[in-house]
Amino acid sequence: MMKEGEVRIPSGCAICGIFSRDGSQICGDRIAHAIALMHNRSNGLGGGFAGYGIYPQYRDHYALHIFYDSLKSREETERFLDSHFDIINLSKIPVRQTDQITDPPLIWRYFVSPLVHKIQDSQLEENEYTARCMIRINNLIEGAYVFSCGKNMGVFKAVGYPEDVARFYRLEDYSGYAWTAHGRYPTNTPGWWGGAHPFALLDLSVVHNGEISSYDANRRAVEMYDYKCNLLTDTEVITYILDYLTRKEKLTLEECANVIAAPFWSTIALKDGQEAARLAYLRKMYSSFLITGPFSILVGFTGGMMALNDRLKLRSLVVGEKGRTVYFSSEEAAIRAVEPELDRIWAPAGGQPVIVTLDEGVRI
Amino acid sequence: MNLIPSRYRINLRKEECIQCRRCTRECSFHAIEFRGGLVFNHEKCVDCQRCVAMCPRDALYITKNENRFACHAVYSTEALKEIYRQSEAGGVLLSSMGSPGRTVPIYFDHLLLNASQVTNPSIDPLREPMETRTFIGRRPEHVERDEVGRLIDNLPPHLELQTPIMFSAMSYGAVSLNVQRALAMAAARTGTCFNCGEGGLHESLYQYAANTIVQVASGRFGVHETYLNSASAIEIKIGQGAKPGIGGHLTGAKIIGDVSKTRMVPEGIDAISPAPHHDIYSIEDLRQLVSSLKEATGYRKPVIVKVAAVHNIAPIASGIARSGADIITIDGFRGGTGAAPMRIRDNVGLPIELAIAAVDQRLRDEKIRDRVSVIASGGIRNSTDVVKAIALGADAVSVGTAALCALGCHLCASCHSGSCAWGIATQKPELVDRLDPEEGAERLCNLISAWTSEIKEIMGGMGINSIEALRGNRLALRAVGLNSRELAVLGVKYGGE
Amino acid sequence: MSVQVNASQVDERTLKDLIESESNIEVTGCLGQRYLGVARKCGQLRITGTPGNGLASYLDGGEIYVHGNVQDAVADTMNDGFLAVDGNAGDALCYAMRGGRVFIRGNAGYRAGVHMKAYRERQSILVIGGRAGSFLGEYLAGGTIAVLGLDCPAGSQLTGYFCANGMYAGSIYLRTTARPVGLSDKLSCHLMDGEEKKAKLEGLIRDYASAFSLDAQQILSGPFLSIEADPHKSYRQLYATL
Incomplete structure (x- = not known):
């Protein structure tokens, strides 16, 4: 059977997220507890987490999380890393043996900084240089797969139910100011850890629920801009689109939402002149990045999080607030599982992004 | 010497015809005339179907001339007609409308479309917004x-x-x-x-x-x-x-x-x-x-x-x-x-x-x-x-x-x-x-x-x-x-x- | 006297078996358990907490009261009975509901009352106390939907976009003077006079008000818009036969 990436596998899912605006530390077991409540929405074929602010001691270095199929792929990758980065620290990611998680690849973590002279030679800025190096490893080194490469953040994912994945990765040993989580319900047996979510590039991570109908139009569009969709998953293409729009086109997240979940023309016509013109401009300018079909996504990035539904709101998504902490989830019960008494809970409308960021002055 | 037979035959269901002569007025190629009765100049017929459409009694129909040349696998009847026509007139063959294609595939007919089932919903365009702008x-x-x-x-x-x-x-x-x-x-x-x-x-x-x-x-x-x-x-x-x-x-x-x-x-x-x-x-x-x-x-x-x-x-x-x-x-x-x-x-x-x-x-x-x-x-x-x-x-x-x-x-x-x-x-x-x-x-x-x-x-x-x-x-x-x-x-x- | 159970202390299967076997039962500490009260025919079920998706699907009789918010796909294909929620509802509320009554004290999400219908003595009724999301009453084929905008300023929009698209029977009542934006030209919409309100709404509103201890007269005193399918406009002209 073909591996994920050789064939496109649609999937349904559960997502949730926790964000603390005041930067207070959230332990990884909290997000695991929340996503576990939505066990029924996944089928044990993929679960994962992204934590932000979890590596403060290495905050200025890129934290690489890499799956290896073999020692050979590890050696080859490390040779590549050695010649492109200064490796500050490397180790296996500590895991707990559990019956539920089987057949793990080798899982390694590196804290690195790009070699200064290499960046200069490449004439790229640091992020672009690192992103290209990671895409190169994933494309060219057989059996190696970088699944996390941001600063002071990390992705943990596996084939299994999310709560089992959390136990496996000892998520209770990490804490940060933000977490996202994903439980996957693929319609096929991918059997490959790289296909689990979150999907991340640099510090941008995406968890996603739904199957988009515009997939190939979006994929072929974003591949024009030096991205290569290896996994053929919606989450991957959404991540690349958001990376392109925010990092390369310098759009704000709200503008990104207006592009990928653009309002209907009939809705734009109801807006006042200036706003209508702005929305129409974005829709025309980036029409290739309109995403149709059901999706709800949580986008994590350094210092913030965005939740967004497709413009028809074909997937559920609720937002809860308690003090300075914000919760996002496919189902309200998952939020109440970790915070029974909320100040406020609401369901954002389709295409309406909810963006939260750290309070001013918070150091992470 | 005319080597090219007519391409089409104009046929009349006599019992239906009321001799209104509408067809003679409609045919701009002079393929149908009235000389005491309807006269068909089959060689002038281009099969434009005007007479058929305008006949109040549905009395006319056009068929292909069933006459055929020797069955030759390389030189089809059409190929021969083209040679006869050019040997007669000495010019570039003129045609109009699009190429009939013959052996060139119509790829559209080899492509099938997708539809949603379960993993994402199909949409009823009569009721939900559907944008073609x-x-x-x-x-x-x-x-x-x-x-x-x-x-x-x-x-x-x-x-x-x-x-x-x-x-x-x-x-x-x-x-x-x-x-x-x-x-x-x-x-x-x-x-x-x-x-x-x-x-x-x-x-x-x-x-x-x-x-x-x-x-x-x-x-x-x-x-x-x-x-x-x-x-x-x-x-x-x-x-x-x-x-x-x-x-x-x-x-x-x-x-x-x-x-x-x-x-x-x-x-x-x-x-x-x-x-x-x-x-x-x-x-x-x-x-x-x-x-x-x-x-x-x-x-x-x-x-x-x-x-x-x-x-x-x-x-x-x-x-x-x-x-x-x-x-x-x-x-x-x-x-x-x-x-x-x-x-x-x-x-x-x-x-x-x-x-x-x-x-x-x-x-x-x-x-x-x-x-x-x-x-x-x-x-x-x-x-x-x-x-x-x-x-x-x-x-x-x-x-x-x-x-x-x-x-x-x-x-x-x-x-x-x-x-x-x-x-x-x-x-x-x-x-x-x-x-x-x-x-x-x-x-x-x-x-x-x-x-x-x-x-x-x-x-x-x-x-x-x-x-x-x-x-x-x-x-x-x-x-x-x-x-x-x-x-x-x-x-x-x-x-x- | 009803049986009481704390949902957090039993597993989901036990909880469901218990609900099925007891005609009067009170569930507390509910958190995400799905399909509670599915296809129930009689008796009273009281729930405190946040029940999971599929609550009261195929409900066929009896009463369910929820103190808290409910999630998605509630009262799906409900046939008869009564559900009152003292909170908000998620998406796809009352999809294809055929009979019985659903009262929501707060707001409803997207796609409430899609393809609700009526058949003979069965008349589906959905009343939403607050606001409803987009696609309210899409494909409505029968029954009654009322949205009351109880805590909204006068003249507010009570629904999202694409309200009642493709509706071909039944009635939608909105307690506001603001017509839904972009209402299809295949629908008619008018402000109801006192007599019409009395005839069509009084009983309904009294029931609703009593379920949540509200003042029926005060609710009825507000303006109501009535939306119905225009029988002269069908979708037939779309088709051409060869």
Whole structure:
């Protein structure tokens, strides 16, 4: 059977997220507890987490999380890393043996900084240089797969139910100011850890629920801009689109939402002149990045999080607030599982992004 | 010595005929006459079906002449007739309408569409929003912002279409003014564009400027400042699918009255469109023409460059995209024409499906697909052809033949005779009057809205509710009955993959 | 006297078996348990907490009271009975509901009352106290939907976009003077006069008000818009036969 990436596998899912605006530390077991409540929405074929602010001691270095199929792929990758980065620290990611998680690849973590002279030679800025190096490893080194490469953040994912994945990765040993989580319900047996979510590039991570109908139009569009969709998953293409729009086109997240979940023309016509013109401009300018079909996504990035539904709101998504902490989830019960008494809970409308960021002055 | 038997037989159900002689008046080819009784000149019949449609008793029917030549596997009856005809007349074989294709596959018929089941919902277009509005034009590389960070609208002018179907270029001269009038009215009512072709724009059509594309072809007939500014876009015609590399020739017999006035050429004198634009011998010259047209119209109108689908269409399109043009029209092998040398029509160029797939992919490989829009034309027969063309990579399509059929054309391919019994491809006043522009406009509107409804239904089935999410969405397609080279060029997977 | 159970202390299967076997039962501490009260025919079920998706699907009789918010796909294909929620509802509330009554004290999400219908003596009724999301009453084929905008300023929009698209029977009542934006031209919409309100709404509103201890008269005193399908406009002209 073909591996994920050789064939496109649609999937349904559960997502949730926790964000603390005041930067207070959230332990990884909290997000695991929340996503576990939505066990029924996944089928044990993929679960994962992204934590932000979890590596403060290495905050200025890129934290690489890499799956290896073999020692050979590890050696080859490390040779590549050695010649492109200064490796500050490397180790296996500590895991707990559990019956539920089987057949793990080798899982390694590196804290690195790009070699200064290499960046200069490449004439790229640091992020672009690192992103290209990671895409190169994933494309060219057989059996190696970088699944996390941001600063002071990390992705943990596996084939299994999310709560089992959390136990496996000892998520209770990490804490940060933000977490996202994903439980996957693929319609096929991918059997490959790289296909689990979150999907991340640099510090941008995406968890996603739904199957988009515009997939190939979006994929072929974003591949024009030096991205290569290896996994053929919606989450991957959404991540690349958001990376392109925010990092390369310098759009704000709200503008990104207006592009990928653009309002209907009939809705734009109801807006006042200036706003209508702005929305129409974005829709025309980036029409290739309109995403149709059901999706709800949580986008994590350094210092913030965005939740967004497709413009028809074909997937559920609720937002809860308690003090300075914000919760996002496919189902309200998952939020109440970790915070029974909320100040406020609401369901954002389709295409309406909810963006939260750290309070001013918070150091992470 | 006449070696060519008639192609068709006119047949009468005698018991039905009431001798009203309507057919003799309707036949503009003089194939039916009354001399004491109905007389059939079978050799003159072109199978235009006018008599059949107009007979009040349904008494007439046309059949193929069943006579056949010796069955020869290499020299078919048609091949022999062509030799006889040329040995008799000594000229280039002339034909019209699109290539019948014969052995060239119609790829559209080998492509099947997708639909949603379970993992994402299909959409009912009657009740849920379903968008076919299409903007075509150029897009800048990046956004720009003002000093306070607000987005600046740096988009060049776009054509706004309510549905991704336009009417292809058909010139006044090749078709009658009533045809153009019907097309213009229908375009205005359905929110799309008609294209006046290369014969100028009759003054009475200036009122439809918002739905008009004016053409600038090698002959530059009727091109002047007012003409250029009486349109929402300007199309530079480099070539057309029915006759790539070939110019045009409107005989003096058709240059009469308003045709002469609109083309701004004297009555009765042939109007020749040179094969190339003699001010464009290379791609940088194209840039010059694009720029001069933009200068002449104050950069308020998008400029389209129309080319025939030829073998190296992908790099040609890439060159056009870099010439400053906003939109590229690719006209395929099966595109229609009022007159073309038959050998050219049937042997030069590529089917639109291959061309559009190759162009779309090349523009992506060069990272410029989002900079320009691409229109596919030439052999778009129905709404599924539209959907497939867009999924292969077109922004929109244009239709000529189908529009003429809506007006009564039966594809007898005798346009070049100038005697069109349906009042379409003729300038003879008594024939022109046969086409009521108001009725024609209504039929065209019906066709466009019926196709649009079908497109919405198909998109809804796929769970796509906006046309831009269909553009280039090749996973919406699967192929059957094609080989792996064809799959590779089309960029589609085989059924079941 | 009803049986009481704390949902957090039993597993989901036990909880469901218990609900099925007891005609009067009170569940507390509910958190995400799905399909509670599915196809129940009689008796009273009281729930405190946040029940999971699919609550009261195929409900066929009896009464369910929820103190808290409910999630998605509640009262799906409900046939008869009564559900009152003292909170908000998620998406796809009352999909294809055929009979019985559903009262929501707060807001409803997207796609409430899609393809609700009526058949003979069965008349589906959905009353939403607050606002409803987009696609309210899409494809409505029968029954009654009322949206009351109880805590909204006068003249507010009570629904999202695309309200009642494709509706072909039944009635939608909105307690506001603001017509939904972009209402289909295949629908008629008018402001009800006192007599019409009395005839069509009084009983309904009294029931609703008593379920949540509200003042019926005060609710009825507000303006109501009535939306119905225009019988002269069908979708037939879309088709051409060969």
